[in-house]
Amino acid sequence: MSRASAVVAVGQTYHSARRLDVSIPEMVREAVDRCLASKELTFASIDAVVVGNMELFEGINMPEQWMVAALGGAGKPIYKLNTGGTVGASVAVMCDYLVRSGLHDVVMGIGYEKQSEGETQSAITTVGDPVWERSVMAGAIGNFAVMASTYVRMSGVTPEQAAKVAVKARRNACLNPFAHLKIPDLTVEEVVSSRVLAEPVRLLDMCPQSDGACAVVFAAEELAPKLTRRPAWVVATATAHDQQYMGDSPARLAEMRSLQAASEVAYAKAGITDPLRDLDVAEIYEPATYAELAMYENLRFCGKGEGGKLIDQGVTEIDGPLPVNPSGGVLATNPVGATALIRVAEAALQVMGEAGDHQIRGANTALATGYGGNAWTEIVILRGDL
Amino acid sequence: MSEETLRLEYQANFEYRYAAGRHGSRFMTALRDHCQLLGTRCSVCQRVLVPPRPICGICAAPTNEWVEVGPTGTITGYTVVETPFIDPMTGVQRPIPYGFAFIRLTGADTNLYHFLQENRHDRLSVGMKVEAVFKPDGERVGSLSDIIHFRSVEE
Amino acid sequence: MGSRVCIVGVGQTVHSSLREDVDVAEMVLEAINEALADAGLELRDVENAVTACMDFWDGRTIANMWVAEVVGSYRKSEGRTCMDAIGAMLYMWTRISTGSFRIGLVTAHCKESAGRIPDIETAATDPFTQRRLGFDGNVVSGLVARYLLDNGRYTREAAAEVVVEARRRGSKNPKLEPLQQVTVDEVLSAPVIADPLRALDRAPNRDGAVALVVVSEDVAVGLGRTPVTVKGVGAITGPYWSDAEPGSTAALEKVYRVAMDMAGWDDHPADLVELSAQFSYQHLLFAPVLGKDPLDPTLNTSGGWLAGNPFVVSGAARIAECVHQLRGTAGDRQLGKADRAVAHGIHGLAAQTHSVVLLEGGLS
Numbered sequence: 001m002s003r004a005s006a007v008v009a010v011g012q013t014y015h016s017a018r019r020l021d022v023s024i025p026e027m028v029r030e031a032v033d034r035c036l037a038s039k040e041l042t043f044a045s046i047d048a049v050v051v052g053n054m055e056l057f058e059g060i061n062m063p064e065q066w067m068v069a070a071l072g073g074a075g076k077p078i079y080k081l082n083t084g085g086t087v088g089a090s091v092a093v094m095c096d097y098l099v100r101s102g103l104h105d106v107v108m109g110i111g112y113e114k115q116s117e118g119e120t121q122s123a124i125t126t127v128g129d130p131v132w133e134r135s136v137m138a139g140a141i142g143n144f145a146v147m148a149s150t151y152v153r154m155s156g157v158t159p160e161q162a163a164k165v166a167v168k169a170r171r172n173a174c175l176n177p178f179a180h181l182k183i184p185d186l187t188v189e190e191v192v193s194s195r196v197l198a199e200p201v202r203l204l205d206m207c208p209q210s211d212g213a214c215a216v217v218f219a220a221e222e223l224a225p226k227l228t229r230r231p232a233w234v235v236a237t238a239t240a241h242d243q244q245y246m247g248d249s250p251a252r253l254a255e256m257r258s259l260q261a262a263s264e265v266a267y268a269k270a271g272i273t274d275p276l277r278d279l280d281v282a283e284i285y286e287p288a289t290y291a292e293l294a295m296y297e298n299l300r301f302c303g304k305g306e307g308g309k310l311i312d313q314g315v316t317e318i319d320g321p322l323p324v325n326p327s328g329g330v331l332a333t334n335p336v337g338a339t340a341l342i343r344v345a346e347a348a349l350q351v352m353g354e355a356g357d358h359q360i361r362g363a364n365t366a367l368a369t370g371y372g373g374n375a376w377t378e379i380v381i382l383r384g385d386l
Numbered sequence: 387m388s389e390e391t392l393r394l395e396y397q398a399n400f401e402y403r404y405a406a407g408r409h410g411s412r413f414m415t416a417l418r419d420h421c422q423l424l425g426t427r428c429s430v431c432q433r434v435l436v437p438p439r440p441i442c443g444i445c446a447a448p449t450n451e452w453v454e455v456g457p458t459g460t461i462t463g464y465t466v467v468e469t470p471f472i473d474p475m476t477g478v479q480r481p482i483p484y485g486f487a488f489i490r491l492t493g494a495d496t497n498l499y500h501f502l503q504e505n506r507h508d509r510l511s512v513g514m515k516v517e518a519v520f521k522p523d524g525e526r527v528g529s530l531s532d533i534i535h536f537r538s539v540e541e
Numbered sequence: 542m543g544s545r546v547c548i549v550g551v552g553q554t555v556h557s558s559l560r561e562d563v564d565v566a567e568m569v570l571e572a573i574n575e576a577l578a579d580a581g582l583e584l585r586d587v588e589n590a591v592t593a594c595m596d597f598w599d600g601r602t603i604a605n606m607w608v609a610e611v612v613g614s615y616r617k618s619e620g621r622t623c624m625d626a627i628g629a630m631l632y633m634w635t636r637i638s639t640g641s642f643r644i645g646l647v648t649a650h651c652k653e654s655a656g657r658i659p660d661i662e663t664a665a666t667d668p669f670t671q672r673r674l675g676f677d678g679n680v681v682s683g684l685v686a687r688y689l690l691d692n693g694r695y696t697r698e699a700a701a702e703v704v705v706e707a708r709r710r711g712s713k714n715p716k717l718e719p720l721q722q723v724t725v726d727e728v729l730s731a732p733v734i735a736d737p738l739r740a741l742d743r744a745p746n747r748d749g750a751v752a753l754v755v756v757s758e759d760v761a762v763g764l765g766r767t768p769v770t771v772k773g774v775g776a777i778t779g780p781y782w783s784d785a786e787p788g789s790t791a792a793l794e795k796v797y798r799v800a801m802d803m804a805g806w807d808d809h810p811a812d813l814v815e816l817s818a819q820f821s822y823q824h825l826l827f828a829p830v831l832g833k834d835p836l837d838p839t840l841n842t843s844g845g846w847l848a849g850n851p852f853v854v855s856g857a858a859r860i861a862e863c864v865h866q867l868r869g870t871a872g873d874r875q876l877g878k879a880d881r882a883v884a885h886g887i888h889g890l891a892a893q894t895h896s897v898v899l900l901e902g903g904l905s
Contacts, residue, residue: 059396059398131406131414131437132410132437135531136499136531137499138484139471142469145465145486146463146464146486146499147463148465149465150463150488153512197468198465199465200465243496244439244443245437245496247496247498248435248496251462251463
């Protein structure tokens with residue numbers, strides 16, 4: 001019914017805890033310029049822009065209107081989204097729809113967050129329902145730890161298995177020039193003896209807060225092959241939600257209903273029956289080590305309760321059968337408004353064969369996910385040879 | 387270009403009034419006036435939802451009955467928070483460590499986040515029975531904070 | 542191109558100065574129930590949703606989480622946009638025209654009573670050079686209006702007539718809280734909010750929601766309802782207000798042209814136009830671009846934003862009125878036969894962004 005779209009160019013900033021050297025528009029522009037330069041594109045090539053960011057985190061209202069010049073966008077369609085942790089993937093999904101529908105031929109998706117410019121922990125509480133959740137919130141970490149405790153009980157995952165995810169992420173990040181948190185020689189012992197934030201979650205189990213931006217260009221099927229040697233075709237997108245309140249799912253992290261629902265749809269669209277076999281690489285939005293293991297199960301990389309076993313077997317290591325987050329993932333880099341778009345960007349780099357030192361050889365089918373606190377999941381599947 | 391990079395401080399204070407709504411107001415007034423906890427039952431799947439709401443998302447169907455739940459419940463997930471966190475309602479850092487849990491109120495099919503009296507990890511477990519500890523009469527204002535915390539029920 | 546995209550249901554709350562009796566979900570559900578009944582569908586039939594709301598106005602990050610269950614998005618897809626609701630309609634158009642979904646719900650909500658609007662608008666000014674000065678949307682529009690006034694681009698009397706007429710027409714719209722009827726003199730002598738703007742030159746703050754049921758052509762036929770077909774959509778953002786020529790309508794001209802081309806409309810003007818103006822001078826600027834005299838009886842039969850809609854919701858209220866007029870369900874406001882209608886939305890400070898939806902009656 002509709003034409004295909006593909007990712008043709010990707011750019012991101014050097015992510016770090018504090019990008020004191022640039023303003024927000026300059027930081028966004030850094031990602032945009034790197035994206036355009038990677039494929040000899042100019043602003044004139046871009047028909048429309050989709051922007052993702054959490055306004056209340058930096059305290060800037062309607063930021064896309066303010067920074068329209070940095071987006072190269074005055075006189076163009078500029079669409080603004082905010083869907084929380086998922087937002088970067090929501091941006092990618094909207095870009096895909098805009099292209100496939102024929103409304104625009106070339107669309108740039110942008111996600112950014114300058115977490116150092118707002119009080120992030122208290123900003124995160126503005127996510128909570130003001131009547132039902134804010135007065136009993138314990139920050140992202142406390143909330144996450146409660147969910148992790150349920151998952152640990154149901155799956156039997158050990159702290160050492162979770163720690164292996166942390167080690168993998170920070171080691172992979174050393175191969176990614178743009179990653180924030182790189183720890184080459186991190187050990188499982190160091191992770192399990194790091195400071196307890198909220199049982200069972202320790203300091204090195206959690207993602208950092210980063211400043212950063214990411215830009216991704218989507219193009220229509222007749223243009224994509226002219227813009228890049230090997231486009232990353234969008235073969236599936238899917239979005240699914242959970243119920244409204246955080247306590248609605250009986251076992252939120254263990255069950256991950258929105259991830260299950262979205263992955264079922266995306267796998268069906270992409271013709272994937274055995275994800276472990278059919279996917280070549282995955283870039284998933286793992287806010288903490290325990291979440292990555294739970295996601296293995298709910299993405300059907302393994303059976304229920306086998307997430308720990310999968311990491312023990314090295315299946316998801318960068319040289320394993322299904323590398324997960326060769327970029328270092330969210331545990332290494334987390335500018336919230338950009339984080340899920342970075343997943344799509346990294347998946348595209350793998351398919352385009354442009355991932356550099358963390359390239360998975362022969363990667364043809366790549367999965368990217370966005371995670372909105374289990375309330376919301378977005379999935380994008382990219383493929384090189386159709 | 388200047389070698390020096392500056393940051394501008396800006397303190398914004400955004401004030402809001404959030405309506406608790408018809409469902410929220412009924413819950414909060416019952417809590418304030420009678421230490422009673424209420425949920426709504428889905429007209430299709432019969433699950434009891436807390437917080438009470440007009441629509442059961444799973445069935446995309448209206449709820450049609452109010453049901454009293456709690457004040458006892460079961461812990462379905464828990465932690466002891468040891469990282470500093472500024473309480474958004476008071477602007478003050480909550481004393482650490484403190485217990486924090488998902489609680490399935492008796493008669494409900496969903497979980498409520500709340501604080502625990504117990505803050506020692508080895509004394510907590512999934513499946514543990516707890517009960518709500520309410521603020522005394524005259525101090526309840528119609529907010530989830532009218533429940534001070536949940537404490538374990540000796541069996 | 543894939544399926545035609547049709548609107549088969551509209552629902553609105555009465556847009557009121559204060560809806561403290563309902564939370565956001567309950568308020569939006571009122572509009573959804575009305576829209577679904579209008580379409581002859583149930584909530585469980587909805588395959589996907591696109592919602593429009595603003596975190597700063599709602600005082601909540603990811604404010605659409607309030608409506609996750611009432612829009613029926615459990616295990617389903619909801620897209621969320623942070624711009625005038627016409628952007629949400631545009632996004633739904635892409636989802637249905639590609640054949641990805643057949644039944645969709647578009648909702649928009651805002652409670653302008655929840656926060657302090659001047660603070661919220663100040664947060665949209667440049668944080669380095671403007672924010673410390675502490676001015677709001679009134680001042681931004683006041684600066685634009687003063688420039689236009691001094692350059693002879695409009696008169697305060699003409700703008701006052703727009704306000705009088707908006708309130709007169711709005712009094713026939715049952716989805717608006719009744720506003721006091723005023724005279725030109727009363728508008729001109731109302732308290733100054735930012736010279737040359739007076740209090741009545743700005744739309745009053747409102748709480749409210751709109752829901753639209755949007756379906757593919759085959760579903761519309763099956764429902765046996767009189768549909769309205771979406772023929773063109775577009776949104777264009779101009780330069781940041783302080784970088785722009787004050788009162789420039791370039792973005793509106795461009796987006797209208799783009800949408801006309803998409804719809805295959807020639808230069809024959811639409812039978813009916815619903816435009817969004819938060820300030821009266823904006824109405825005078827935008828009306829001619831959309832092919833209407835400012836007081837034309839076929840322009841803003843609903844009363845328009847100046848008769849009282851919430852921010853972001855205005856575009857959806859414009860669509861709702863166009864649908865009623867094209868179907869012949871506009872009650873006391875019904876024009877004669879109308880085949881083509883334009884719904885318009887604005888966003889940002891001083892209408893930096895313009896968006897339009899072009900509609901035709903029936904399965905055209």
